Amino acid sequence: MTSLFETVWTFALDIYEKPGVEKAFLEAQDAYGADVTLMLVLLWLDRTGQRPDDQAWRALLATSATWQAETLRPLRTRRRAAKGTPGYDALKQEELAAERHAMTALVDSLRGNLSAGNAALLRRYGAETGIPEALMERLENA
Numbered sequence: 001m002t003s004l005f006e007t008v009w010t011f012a013l014d015i016y017e018k019p020g021v022e023k024a025f026l027e028a029q030d031a032y033g034a035d036v037t038l039m040l041v042l043l044w045l046d047r048t049g050q051r052p053d054d055q056a057w058r059a060l061l062a063t064s065a066t067w068q069a070e071t072l073r074p075l076r077t078r079r080r081a082a083k084g085t086p087g088y089d090a091l092k093q094e095e096l097a098a099e100r101h102a103m104t105a106l107v108d109s110l111r112g113n114l115s116a117g118n119a120a121l122l123r124r125y126g127a128e129t130g131i132p133e134a135l136m137e138r139l140e141n142a
Contacts, residue, residue: 005107009100011047012040015142024138034129037072037102038064039139042121045110046140049118056113057121063109067102 016022028034038060045051052060075098079091126136 004111005104008041008044008107009103011044012037012103015040015043018142020138021142024135024142028126028129028131028135028139032129032131034125034131035064035068035072037067037099038106039122039125041103041106041110042125043139043142045114045121046118049116050114051117051119051121052110053113053115056110059109059113060106063105064102067098067105071098072102 016025025034025036025039028039029036041060072095075091075095079088079095082088082091122140123136126139131139
């Protein structure tokens with residue numbers, strides 16, 4: 001039986017491989033401080049017609065903020081600074097592993113707190129993050 005995490009992770013990898021998707025998500029990350037891992041989870045929730053309750057929504061945002069501040073941003077900064085050096089590929093793999101752990105934490109925060117119904121979660125997050133409409137459309141259509 002496939003776990004909820006494995007389902008979301010596979011969805012995220014499939015979406016991210018589509019032409020233009022990586023560029024759109026990285027633009028949201030770099031220009032607006034958005035969390036790509038969280039956005040992929042939100043897109044999965046939107047596509048599957050599930051929504052978290054208010055407590056789970058707050059838990060998602062808090063989990064995202066913690067992972068971004070304590071792990072992902074520092075790793076990303078180190079990786080980008082190492083571009084062109086022998087350690088770059090190892091840092092890239094470390095960052096991908098951390099993103100996988102972050103997604104596990106995000107999915108775990110949802111357990112038992114989902115109900116049916118589309119709440120346009122990616123759009124809600126985009127509005128809270130200040131992502132412009134044109135970029136939001138590219139993200140939603142990934």
